[in-house]
Amino acid sequence: MPDTTHNLPPRYLRTPEAARFLGLSGRTLEKHRYFGTGPTYRRIGGRVVYSVDDLLAWADLGTKHSTSEPGQNDLLPRANSPFARGRQ
Template identity: 35%
Template sequence: MSTTTNLPSVWLTSPQAAARIGVHPMTMVNWRHKGIGPKYEKLGPGKAAHTRYHVDEIDKWMRSKKANAA
C-alpha cells in the first residue's frame, strides 16, 4: 500500500495558485505574460502544456512582495 497517495500535491494549477495568493485566476495569466508573478513550470508540449506552480515558489514570491512593501 502506497502512503504517498494521501499527501497533498505540492504543484498547483493556476486557479489553485490564484486562490492561495488571493487573486483572480486571470491575474495569474496576466502576470505570466508580463513575467511578474511567481515562478511556474509548463508540463507538456507547446500550447497544450499545463501550467503548474510549486507551493514553495508561491510562498517565496509572496514573502518577497511583503519584504518589498515594508
C-alpha cells in the first residue's frame, strides 16, 4: 500500500490545542492574538485555527543563542495592528 501521509492537508489546531502545543495557556495565546504578537491564525467557519507550520514559525522567532541577545521588543504589537495604530 502506498504511503499517502505526505498528501494530507495541513493540520489546523483550535486555540486550546495550539496553546498546549506551544506550552502556553489558552488565555496567553488569546492575548497574543489580541495584541498582534502571536502566530498567524485563520478563521474557518467562525472558529480561530492555527496551522502547525505557523505555530512552529512563530516559536522560531523567539530563538536565542544567549541571554545577552536583545529581546525587549519580542512582544510589541505588529506595526500594522489596530492596537499599535491606536497607541501612535
